[in-house]
Amino acid sequence: MQELERRAPEVVARRDVDAAASFLSDVVYLKRPHTTHRASVREAVVSHPAEVLGALDAPERVGELGYAAMDALAQVPWFCA
Amino acid sequence: MVLRLVCPASFGIVDWRNLAVLCGSPGFDGLVAPTVSFSQFSREEVVAARGQLPFTMDVYREYNGTLRSLARDCGVRVADVDLVLWTYSIDRQPFAPFSLPVFDSTVPALGERERDALRRDHQSVAAQLVREYLVRLGDVGFLSKNQILAELRSVFGLIRDECAGFGNHKRGKVKDRVRLVVAALDEAISSESPERLLGQWNRWQGMVDPTASSWIGISLPTDMILEGYLVLEDFIPVKEYLGAHYDASSFDPRCGRE
Numbered sequence A: 001m002q003e004l005e006r007r008a009p010e011v012v013a014r015r016d017v018d019a020a021a022s023f024l025s026d027v028v029y030l031k032r033p034h035t036t037h038r039a040s041v042r043e044a045v046v047s048h049p050a051e052v053l054g055a056l057d058a059p060e061r062v063g064e065l066g067y068a069a070m071d072a073l074a075q076v077p078w079f080c081a
Numbered sequence B: 001m002v003l004r005l006v007c008p009a010s011f012g013i014v015d016w017r018n019l020a021v022l023c024g025s026p027g028f029d030g031l032v033a034p035t036v037s038f039s040q041f042s043r044e045e046v047v048a049a050r051g052q053l054p055f056t057m058d059v060y061r062e063y064n065g066t067l068r069s070l071a072r073d074c075g076v077r078v079a080d081v082d083l084v085l086w087t088y089s090i091d092r093q094p095f096a097p098f099s100l101p102v103f104d105s106t107v108p109a110l111g112e113r114e115r116d117a118l119r120r121d122h123q124s125v126a127a128q129l130v131r132e133y134l135v136r137l138g139d140v141g142f143l144s145k146n147q148i149l150a151e152l153r154s155v156f157g158l159i160r161d162e163c164a165g166f167g168n169h170k171r172g173k174v175k176d177r178v179r180l181v182v183a184a185l186d187e188a189i190s191s192e193s194p195e196r197l198l199g200q201w202n203r204w205q206g207m208v209d210p211t212a213s214s215w216i217g218i219s220l221p222t223d224m225i226l227e228g229y230l231v232l233e234d235f236i237p238v239k240e241y242l243g244a245h246y247d248a249s250s251f252d253p254r255c256g257r258e
Helices: A002-014 A017-031 A038-046 A049-060 A062-073 B002-006 B016-023 B043-052 B057-074 B078-092 B102-106 B112-120 B122-140 B145-168 B172-189 B194-208 B220-226 B232-245
Strands: none
Touching: A002 A017, A002 A049, A002 B002, A017 A038, A017 A049, A017 B002, A038 A049, A049 A062, A049 B002, A062 B002, A062 B057, B002 B078, B016 B043, B016 B057, B016 B078, B043 B122, B057 B078, B102 B122, B102 B145, B112 B122, B122 B232, B145 B172, B145 B194, B145 B220, B145 B232, B172 B194, B194 B232
16 A cells, blocks of 8 residues: 555656556555455456546645546546446 | 545545445444444444445435544544544455355255255255345445356256256156256357346246246255255345446446446
């Protein structure tokens, strides 16, 4: 969790879909380690680049969007509400 | 969870365990005073539903608002409050040992006492057993296609054993027909994909349903129920659960939860 917290601002700042997909698949894995196949999650995430980029914009606008920032994240496979 | 990682000062992770501690649910009380009430469910419902509690945006908003208020009072980050709640919940009720298939560790081997209970009140006893299984299934989160296949094989394996056990005490035509059903179940268990197995489930149901054209002339489920055996019909909620949570052809989660 600490490692992911450390990586999070860097991933948001880089706006790189591959790096974000790795980060997001690690997040899903952390939540469900016994049942998550990290490579499959990563593959699903990376195949939706526009949604990933939208999700990367959301945290920077969280002050303006508030909880609506979650709507952008919810467009990414494995992260819908 | 992503917002919790990016903005730990303002966001926490919603989890039934944290809600249980905030509400003071049975087994999770003692940390937060006064306890918090949520409009969407009671403190008892939180621990009954556990991993299947519906986390709508309204629930999250209310939950995270509570966390923000506690964080302000304590001079810490929302993520720290989240961690304290979660750690307390684990301390009060550690995780159950985890193994896959979930079915094998949840549904007990049926002894004479369970048979007796099933004979007396089949519907309630079977429904409770299936409910507990689905709660555990919800707890472990989404499964891969192969893990779903393993769960379905376990369900079919149990019913196969139930049929075989029932047939052991029978003679003549009934025994022959039970053998037919056991063979159909064995064939289903050897399926290589969950969709094939679910297809077999529908076929099998037809074989024992007197209203279906594929009926093989035996009211097997009724006789089995009367003698205290579980039948595949008891596990229809499992089929419904899979239909609700997974795509029917790819078996990808219909909606990935964080």
